[in-house]
Amino acid sequence: MAPVRFARLVVFAWLALLALWGWQVARTPAISDLTHFLPTDAGSLQRILVDQMREGAASRLILIALEGGDGALLARLSRDLGAALRADGRFLSVHNGNSELSAADREFLLAHRYQMAPLQSAVDFSETGLRAALEGRLAELATSAGLIDKPVLARDPTAALRQVLKVWVPAQSPNLQHGVWFSRDGSRALLVAETAAPGFDLDGQADTVEALRAAFAAVRGDSGVRLVLAGPPVFSVDANRRIAGDATRLSLLNSVVVVGLLWLVYRSARVVLLGAVPLLCGGLAATAAVGWWFGSIHGITLGFGATLIGVAADYPNHLFTHRVTGEPADHAIRRIWPTLRLGVLTNVAGFTAMLFSGFEGLAQLGLFAACGLLVAAAAVRWLVPLLMPEQVPIPAAVLRVCGCIPTGSRRWSWLPLVCGCAALAWIGWGPLPLWNDDIDALSPVPAASKQLDEALRSELGAMDLRSLVVVRGSDDEEVLVRSERLARQLDALVGQGMLAGYDMAARYLPSQASQRTRLQSIPTPEVLRASLQAALAGLPFREDAFTPFLADAAAAREAEPLRLSGPLPAAMGLRVKSLLLQWDDGWVGLVPLRGVSDEVKIQTALTTLALPGVDLVDLRRESSHMLSRYRNEALELLAWSSGAIVLLLVAGLRSIATAFRVLAPMACAAAAAAAIMAQATHGLNLFHLVSLLLVMGLSLDQALFFNRAAADREERSRTLLSLLLCNGSAVIAFGILATSSVNILHDIGATVALGAAFALTFAALLAREQDPPA
């Protein structure tokens, strides 16, 4: 029979398509790289910032605390853990106060002490300067601590090495006890580890954090000491695990409940399973399309996209419920197809606008949603009817109950509009801002962990990107020169108490120019010898005691400045290179600020100074700026697509009044959900926006069915059943998601559940009153 052969052909064609999509999906890498969510015209400051978050030193820092034992025990464990981690290639560096600089590093610093001395402490080679230095050393010799510095005294009577060491082993580094870092109250031993895996390599970082825990378990034995971890690698790994865990657990619960609900109505496992087919096909095709067009798919696209095409779960339900007993499936789908098609097309039109976004992330999302919905609808139209059983026996009682639900009440039809207007007024003139652009609102890291991170960070003086000065230049030397100029200003701000401190590459490696100046400030051997002789007069030092000093100074005069590309010891090179990077065709110096008391004052101070190539980047402000740009673009595109949706609806329904009945509940539901969520969560974020898009999609689709002219009372009942089923499953599924403790999942769940409930109520109230033919 021709139809049977045709059916086989369709199924085979479909299977072939599925295989093709599957193949494309298999070769599409899923990435979690934030740069794709940057606009293509992002400023270089923003790109530097994102780059630092992706792979900079700050994105690799794990702050480690050991607690729950006496000092000696914690110190021993800290030393053992440090040794274990240093032996593990997954850690670039581990610091715990123990053996900060190797003997070779010290020797290197001693040899280059005159050129590497910090800015503020240039050595005074004059007679008075030398005299003061010698008197100081003599006083130290009387004391016991003089013993430590004595071996280099003959070479370094001005204690220049001590000044250099102050930079490399800073005095504000944590409190030492038993030879390792401790918190100020002595209750925690502290360590800092830097992972080899960069911030964007979640799997690598997860592996590293796991290795850290295993190493601790091995050194801990049965001592009962606890390991406390903070820092970006730990948080992102943890957040990822919590989100994945919650999402899996709640989706499972969702599926059980929704499948149960569907089974109650359809009493057929085949039908329930068939209901999932369009959504799965849509998801697969959408992923394949994004992979094919963009070469990869972003994890965020996948998550948000899967949420957005959730509306496709309704399509098969419309078909199942509208099919009258004994009616061929093909006939049933033909009846509802015009309505379904209009719903799909308007939704797709909505997402198509996103394709033109300058943000690759938004464009991916638009393509994913549009493609997913089209394929899901096609599956419902051409595939599902072929696979449906002869009968979908819907209990008569269910239909009867649905038939009794009143719709299109004239008395209450004002309610949705009033709610919508009130919501809009609340949004427009209410006490709260509609949008929350604080990056922290998007962060899934719990508040307790953030506090822990801040506490450990302040104890350790660890690098933080919260406020960062970026120094740009055409080459490394220009960056260093500009950094040194900046350092003088920052020192002044530190003096005024506006800043606790800062870090910069020029502290460790002064610019060539400064090194040259310092080396040239060393007098000629004859002059230095004469000054030294004069300074020694009357002091108990032997005349020839400081011959090694004269030799060192003479050698330094002839030395070449050190360069980044030169022979720096590995550990030192690493430190400098984490703060001085090649960027595009220039160089960038990072100057993280510590303990900023007033961001605005620092900004003003730096702006007034107008140092060339120097910008203060406030992570929070910059990321908020990026977020709001992202959101504004999404809203602008949404406005365009709304126009298209209205035109499509008016054309498709051939009635402005009906189009209004479809659009009004959608708009009112979205506005009401937005107002409530904005109030509840102190402003809407990106997750709310995506959820609202889904609400609008669901609502549009459902309102179209509400306003579809029904042939008889039974069909009306079937439509109502369909809508209750679709809406009920959405409210249940997202309501369950709203119970998650992860803010992202909670926000999405609550918004959609709330919006969907509003949408159905409003659509029912605004639906055309229908007097089915008796």
Added chain:
Amino acid sequence: MTQLSRRGRRLSPAFGRPPVRWIFLRLLPLLFLVGPAASAADGAWDLPSLLAALSRQSLSQVAFTETKTMSLLKQPLQVSGLLSFSPPAWLEKRITAPVDERYRVDGDRLTVDRPSGGLHQELSLSAYPPLWAFVESIRAPLAGDRATLERFYQVSLGGSRRNWLLALVPREPEMAALVRSVQIRGNEDRMRELTIEEANGDRSVLQIQWPR
């Protein structure tokens, strides 16, 4: 506390220059063993009994003088001050001349105060192994802490109860690079003189002036 004899024979600090002095130092305890006949009458005299005797004594603001002979200096530097110890781990060395400076060690924590320079510094001994070893050369004998003493030094004891010599040679290479040996002399339960021989030939002799 019983004080048996306050008469301690003082040895002349003048030894030869290395390496003769070095060999001599190593042999010194042996010389003491075969030396004064009086030692036999004292009964068992070994490290545990010395440490036990020392740990019964406590120091409170006992005056000391320190003579530092250094290759950099034309003449030795004279330092004086007060020494205090309270068991098990509290030690204070207060220098009163030529500068005013106070070192206080409590457990692992070393506090340095120099009122004239406004200096106040706290550090952890375990972070500075040579400094720690140096502190333990005085503190561990006073505390009678043999384990700590032997952790840092090879210990040998010579002489008699009335005139003993405890010779310490650093084990840790970092300390050994600075200090060749520490010799502590005393009689009965009193530490009298502590001589530090540095690796570069410098030496310092600290003498404790017990009240009469």
